[in-house]
Amino acid sequence: MGIIDIKNLHKVYTDTKIPVKAVNGIDLSFQEGEFTAIVGPSGSGKTTFLNMVGGLDTPTEGEIIIDGTNISHLKSRQLIDYRLNHIGFVFQAYNLIPVLTAIENVAFIMQLQGKSKKVRNKRAKELLDAVGIGDKINNRPGDLSGGQQQRVSVARALASKPKFILADEPTANLDSKSTSDLLDMMLKMNKESKITFIFSTHDQRVMDKARRIITIDDGLVVKDEKVDK
Amino acid sequence: MIWSISWRNVWRNKIRSLAIILAVTIGLFGGIFSYAFMMGMSVQRTNAAIEYEISNIQIHNPKFLLNEEINFTINNPNKLIPIIEKTPGVKAVCSRIKCPGMASTAITGTGVVINGINPESEKQVSKLYTKLTSGKYFEKGDKIPVVIGHKLAKKLKAKVGSKIVVTVANTKGIITYGAYIVIGIYKTGNDSFDEVNIFVESEGFSKLISFDKNKTSEIAILLNNNDDTKKVADLLNIKLKNETTEKNITIETWEQIQPTLNAMTSMMDIMSYIFLIIILIALAFGIVNTMLMVVMERVRELGMLMAIGMNHKKVFSMIMLETIFLSIIGGIFGIVISIFIVNYFNVHGIDLAVVGEGFNSLGYSSIVYLQANNVFYIEAAILVVITAIISSIYPALKALKLNPAEAVREEA
Numbered sequence: 001m002g003i004i005d006i007k008n009l010h011k012v013y014t015d016t017k018i019p020v021k022a023v024n025g026i027d028l029s030f031q032e033g034e035f036t037a038i039v040g041p042s043g044s045g046k047t048t049f050l051n052m053v054g055g056l057d058t059p060t061e062g063e064i065i066i067d068g069t070n071i072s073h074l075k076s077r078q079l080i081d082y083r084l085n086h087i088g089f090v091f092q093a094y095n096l097i098p099v100l101t102a103i104e105n106v107a108f109i110m111q112l113q114g115k116s117k118k119v120r121n122k123r124a125k126e127l128l129d130a131v132g133i134g135d136k137i138n139n140r141p142g143d144l145s146g147g148q149q150q151r152v153s154v155a156r157a158l159a160s161k162p163k164f165i166l167a168d169e170p171t172a173n174l175d176s177k178s179t180s181d182l183l184d185m186m187l188k189m190n191k192e193s194k195i196t197f198i199f200s201t202h203d204q205r206v207m208d209k210a211r212r213i214i215t216i217d218d219g220l221v222v223k224d225e226k227v228d229k
Numbered sequence: 230m231i232w233s234i235s236w237r238n239v240w241r242n243k244i245r246s247l248a249i250i251l252a253v254t255i256g257l258f259g260g261i262f263s264y265a266f267m268m269g270m271s272v273q274r275t276n277a278a279i280e281y282e283i284s285n286i287q288i289h290n291p292k293f294l295l296n297e298e299i300n301f302t303i304n305n306p307n308k309l310i311p312i313i314e315k316t317p318g319v320k321a322v323c324s325r326i327k328c329p330g331m332a333s334t335a336i337t338g339t340g341v342v343i344n345g346i347n348p349e350s351e352k353q354v355s356k357l358y359t360k361l362t363s364g365k366y367f368e369k370g371d372k373i374p375v376v377i378g379h380k381l382a383k384k385l386k387a388k389v390g391s392k393i394v395v396t397v398a399n400t401k402g403i404i405t406y407g408a409y410i411v412i413g414i415y416k417t418g419n420d421s422f423d424e425v426n427i428f429v430e431s432e433g434f435s436k437l438i439s440f441d442k443n444k445t446s447e448i449a450i451l452l453n454n455n456d457d458t459k460k461v462a463d464l465l466n467i468k469l470k471n472e473t474t475e476k477n478i479t480i481e482t483w484e485q486i487q488p489t490l491n492a493m494t495s496m497m498d499i500m501s502y503i504f505l506i507i508i509l510i511a512l513a514f515g516i517v518n519t520m521l522m523v524v525m526e527r528v529r530e531l532g533m534l535m536a537i538g539m540n541h542k543k544v545f546s547m548i549m550l551e552t553i554f555l556s557i558i559g560g561i562f563g564i565v566i567s568i569f570i571v572n573y574f575n576v577h578g579i580d581l582a583v584v585g586e587g588f589n590s591l592g593y594s595s596i597v598y599l600q601a602n603n604v605f606y607i608e609a610a611i612l613v614v615i616t617a618i619i620s621s622i623y624p625a626l627k628a629l630k631l632n633p634a635e636a637v638r639e640e641a
């Protein structure tokens with residue numbers, strides 16, 4: 001039993017003219033403390049898979065059990081609460097609230113969780129220090145580079161103390177320097193705080209940092225390899 | 230933090246927000262201005278009617294009210310008037326001999342109402358003497374003086390100093406003639422009043438028509454405070470009937486004498502609200518449209534917020550608050566601007582000289598002094614905010630319909 005157990009996962013999009021089978025029966029298990037890359041060609045179903053694991057989308061068939069909770073049957077309102085308290089997200093773009101500063105963005109998610117102002121600000125500051133932009137906490141996203149924005153996103157994802165962090169192509173909009181800096185930072189967090197990271201990527205250099213690489217094609221897992229480092 | 234996000238979101242697209250704020254400001258101002266204008270007009274009309282024409286309360290023989298005939302009189306005014314004067318709230322009292330007649334010059338003649346007055350007591354009750362456009366009011370030593378309205382003067386082609394012959398049936402029904410010299414011409418702003426009412430001294434006039442000194446046609450009463458009109462009228466009714474033997478009298482307030490005055494005021498009141506509602510409906514469409522644009526523009530951001538765990542209630546409040554902020558800012562501007570402009574024109578008046586003729590013939594002054602009570606300001610402001618809240622419900626619900634998975638997937 002892992003932190004996430006996925007059984008016979010299927011997703012068919014039916015809102016199109018011809019139904020699209022995006023995920024066709026995935027069985028997987030993730031353990032606590034993993035640093036895993038999901039790779040595969042465009043259209044292979046990576047985003048669809050991650051969205052279901054993150055509770056943003058509901059499976060057509062199959063089950064996702066997170067820490068003993070089957071989230072495949074939760075209602076959309078229940079899922080919102082579940083996501084808030086158990087899952088951290090980093091997206092490719094449009095990640096942050098543009099009108100809030102870095103520290104406010106990080107504190108915001110803790111406010112949604114009902115944490116006190118003192119706790120929020122203290123933890124937000126610590127996390128921003130930890131992701132390496134402690135000197136830019138009062139900048140708004142528009143005044144930060146893409147790499148810095150993704151660092152704030154990681155800090156925000158960590159702030160809610162989730163069971164794991166999902167990141168769909170977090171580096172797709174970044175240059176190679178920022179990409180490798182961000183990955184190093186994530187890896188450091190993973191090592192130091194045992195945070196589980198699951199991210200999708202097209203980028204070979206990102207895959208090279210992962211310690212488990214799951215390859216998906218046509219909605220099926222075609223390769224699942226552990227990399228020893 | 231939702232409050233501060235909403236507040237900051239207001240300023241993300243400054244031009245669009247300012248456009249909405251301006252729309253609220255102008256809409257509110259338009260509503261308040263038109264209200265203040267109509268209120269000013271009707272309050273002025275009412276005040277003018279009280280000050281120059283009716284006073285607060287009048288007493289007549291009930292038959293006189295049906296037919297303004299010289300023989301339908303009140304008996305013993307000398308006994309009634311002291312009682313009235315002693316009644317609390319009464320400022321001044323005067324009596325008038327009133328009858329229909331004909332005024333003519335060498336050129337033409339026309340029907341008039343002759344008011345036989347005692348200039349001294351008349352001045353205490355009616356401010357008509359302040360409304361002379363040429364000549365002067367009655368003074369001791371004037372010979373056969375008459376004061377006429379500007380409209381009548383024009384009709385008769387009379388000027389100060391002109392001779393006017395008044396033809397009238399005396400108390401015995403015999404036609405008599407009296408010659409008068411115009412000493413003053415007045416203009417109250419109500420042309421229909423100015424056209425028919427002429428004023429002569431009761432002293433000489435009563436002799437001309439053999440009118441009994443112990444009688445009068447009309448007693449006019451001015452009060453200290455118009456709000457007491459009803460109360461004082463009721464009191465007089467009891468007092469005069471208890472303390473005198475005079476049963477043949479009818480006491481009426483200005484509202485009873487000219488019910489149209491109040492009807493016009495209520496109509497203008499209703500019209501102001503209708504106008505305000507029309508403005509608010511237009512505003513609502515503007516707000517719905519703008520907020521839908523806002524939601525469409527922020528699909529990804531809203532999707533992201535729901536993805537990370539912002540629940541429906543909070544997303545909904547965030548959009549609503551943004552609209553409420555917009556409308557409150559516009560509302561404050563609208564109220565402040567309205568207060569300034571209404572107060573300015575409350576003092577200086579808006580001169581409608583160009584169209585004034587038409588207003589005067591309807592009895593309305595051509596200079597309108599704007600007037601609005603605080604209640605209307607508050608009501609208008611509250612209505613604007615309620616409108617904003619109602620019109621942001623649909624856009625906010627639209628935001629909740631977003632599917633976060635789809636929203637974050639949308640391409641840049």
Ligand SMILES: Nc1ncnc2c1ncn2[C@@H]1O[C@H](COP(=O)(O)OP(=O)(O)OP(=O)(O)O)[C@@H](O)[C@H]1O
Binds near residue numbers: 016021022045
């Ligand atoms: N909302 C949708 N409705 C219909 N089909 C969809 C929808 N979303 C995705 N698809 C289809 O599902 C399949 C899997 O898409 P998905 O986005 O999961 O792939 P991906 O591996 O993330 O691709 P990429 O690397 O380009 O991001 C594709 O064929 C895609 O066109």
Ligand SMILES: [Mg+2]
Binds near residue numbers: 168
């Ligand atoms: Mg994808």
